Amino acid sequence: MVQYLIKRVITMVMTLVVISALVFIIIKLPPGDYLTTYIEELKAQGENVDQSRIDFLRKRYGLDLPGWQQYLNWATGLLRGDLGWSFEYDQPVSQVVGETLFLTIILKLATVFFIYAVAFPIGVYSATHQYSWADHGLTFLGFLGIAVPNFLFALVILYAANVWFGTSIGGLMDPSYIDKPWTWGKFGSLLEHLWAPVLVIGITGTAGMIRRLRANLLDELQKQYVTTARAKGMPERRLLLRYPMRVALNPFIADVGSLLPQLVSGAVIVSVVMSLPTSGPLLLSALQSQDTYLAGSFLMFLATLTVVGMFISDVALAILDPRIRLE
Amino acid sequence: MQDTAPVQSPDRLPHYVSNAPFNPGRPAPMSAALEEYYTASSFTMMWWRFRRHRIAVVSGVVLLVAYIAILFVEVIAPYAIDRRDTNHIYAPPQGIHLFHNGSLVGPFVYPLIYRLDMETLKREYTSDRTKPQPIRLLCLGDHYNFWGLIPGSFHLLCPPNDGTMFLFGTDRLGRDMASRLAYGARISLTIGLIGITVSFILGITIGGIAGFFGGWVDNVIQRVIEILKSLPELPLWLALSAALPANWSPILVYFGITIILGLLEWPGLARAVRSKLLSLRQEDYAVASRLMGAKPPHIIGRHLLPNFMSHLIASATLAIPAMILGETALSFLGLGLRAPVTSWGVLLSEAQNIEAIALYPWLLIPMIPVIITTLAFNFFGDGLRDAADPYH
Secondary structure, rough: OHHHHHHHHHHHHHHHHHHHHHHHHHHHHHOOOOHHHHHHHHHHOOHHHHHHHHHHHHHHHOOOOOOHHHHHHHHHHHHHOOEEEEOOOEEHHHHHHHHHHHHHHHHHHHHHHHHHHHHHHHHHHHHHOOOOOHHHHHHHHHHHHHHOOHHHHHHHHHHHHHHOOOOOOOOOOHHHHHHOOOOHHHHHHHHHHHHHHHHHHHHHHHHHHHHHHEEEEEEHHOOOHHHHHHOOOOOOOOHHHHOOOHHOHHHHHHHHHHHHHHHHHHHHHHHHHOOOOHHHHHHHHHHHHHOOOHHHHHHHHHHHHHHHHHOOOOHHHHOOOOHHHOO | OOOOOOOOOOOOOOOOOOOOOOOOOOOOOOHHHHHHHHHHHHHHHHHHOOOOOOOHHHHHHHHHHHHHHHHHHHHOOOOOOOOOOOOOOOOOOOOOEEEOOEEEEEEEOOOEEEEEEEEOOOOEEEEOOOOOEEEEEEEEEEEEEOOOOEEEEEEEEEOOOOOOOOOEEEEOOOOOOHHHHHHHHHHHHHHHHHHHHHHHHHHHHHHHHHHHHHHHHHHHHHHHHHHHHOHHHHHHHHHHHHHOOOOHHHHHHHHHHHHHHHHHHHHHHHHHHHHHHHHHOOOOHHHHHHOOOOOOHHHHHHHHHHHHHHHHHHHHHHHHHHHHHHHHHHHHOOOOOOOOOHHHHHHHHOOHHHHHHHOOHHHHHHHHHHHHHHHHEEEEEEEHHHHOOOOO
16 A cells, blocks of 8 residues: 555656646747737837836846746746746736635535535436436436536526526625635635536536446446345345445546546636636636746646545545555 | 046147258258348448437437538528628527418518617617518528638528518627528537547557557556646646637638647547557457568558447547537637637627626527537437447
8 A cells, every 4th residue: 555655646746747847838839928928018009118128027037048947947936835926917926826726726625525415316316216217317417417518507507697586696705705804704605606606617527427427336236246135135225335336436536536627627617707716717817918927837736736636536546445456 | 636637629739740851950040130130240230229229310310410501501591601780789589480460471570670778778679560571482692602612692591671580689790690600510510520530540549559569658658648637628728729829810720729629639539549459459360460470550450440440439429529618618718719710619709798698698599509519429429339339
């Protein structure tokens, strides 16, 4: 087990290093940099561009250095917990992103819990009542959940809430709490607003999870040990929970790996639509204005969240399933 | 207890003995249906299996119709793509009616009457229920260039003479949503196909190399796939499409986007190819081919690929909806295709804020074809996957 852990940690660190390089290259791909766009903008507004000021800024932001050196500066900064400097806001990145990182994590955790809480009972019911009307209906709903892009779902929910309840459910908390210190009232308001984005972001993952859990459980239920146990007279409920369920649970944990990137993608676009103060809008504008370090640190944060989540799911899987541990 | 001997009933059949020569080596006679079953080619068996999946067949037909339709968009759309009606901005959908005052008139629409509410400055349209305007069928209407080449003006449906026919309403420039939807289908439906071709080629090549050679090559490719898989898709798409130069022509952007979508989709396919190859290369016929001196490309291409092509096609079909949704999402955010290119995502990007949706809900209509095509691809792919292995 210890050996497995060490191996897994090493791969995780290496993955993160490669990802950081990839992220940096991708962000640097567009021609020019933030300053060239900035100069263009100033010129478009008919303002004079002072070359010495540009040179000063270029030096200060380190944009005159070769690419690999910029990368090294940024990457070593990340290790020290320094996320870099945002050009657009002229502030440290950590200050710009501040609370949004925390809110992103909360949103993600809530969504994962939502997916588990919904997918588990439905998946088990679907598998044990195969080809019943409820099963057919739930399967169809599952397909629908996969087919409807979640930003459209967000639009529909916004529309429905507007038409039926006459309320706006955009945002993550009541506007009066924004930028205030955390109190119970603020927390309550957060919970009140959380359901809509969680529902929207979680729906695709839930649909996929139900389908996989159902398929796995169906496979297990056909195996001989189930028949044997039944022949021995084991009560159905105890049999189900004791044996096939344990095996069918594996993908539940293993899927966190593929679930997290999906959630991040969903969250980015949904948060733009629903104007949530999480990763989406900030990342989008940072990418568009070539705010290298803001975009890079943000992408890196999202990727780290994913990779660490995968690591946790792998370890949990190894603890639960001896076959994986011994491999 | 009385022991009763069986009584011979008078109508009992006499004992029958066949006089035909007995040959134990002769195969048991088969019914025609059974013989057909045993001699069927694997393709026929796949078709039989696929046919049983009703929803998949229906979905296949829907997709076929859709892809044939995008060949003739210019004829199907009632208006030309650049047609603007400034008198009908944000007009609501006009329904097609058949009966006017209880009598059959044939398909017709009621004309819209426009009024500007001077207090709220809201455009208000009411339909004039007194004057039915019959729709023209198989008629000459707006001029277009078929596929940008052949000029023409023939349409399946035309608006009534000096009338309008906005089946799905109009947008902020007074363009007919139904026609834009039809033109958008051409872009949105093909983007998935081109994207999947890119990722198909990448997936087969890279997965083939990993699965056939194994060892350290396999290890490296596996790690790369793992890394790509752990990156969230959308931010990556965003970053890559933000990297497309802004001065590219719409057509170049279109190809750029398809390639980006394809580039990030291949790991899944490569994985499927690899695991299949790993199990297949141990099969007797692959070993025999290698012992006879065949080169790896020959073995992969000639013996192994045909064996799981059907699986690959099924998984590729299942990957297409993800690309269609990807394009929609990117265009929706303004980072994908841009006007004047019309795709479903571009159309939906007009429905981005709650005001637009609350006032002009018909802007959300492009959602419906998006959902139908993704659902159809999902069901179709599901059916293909079940049919891909007809011997089980």
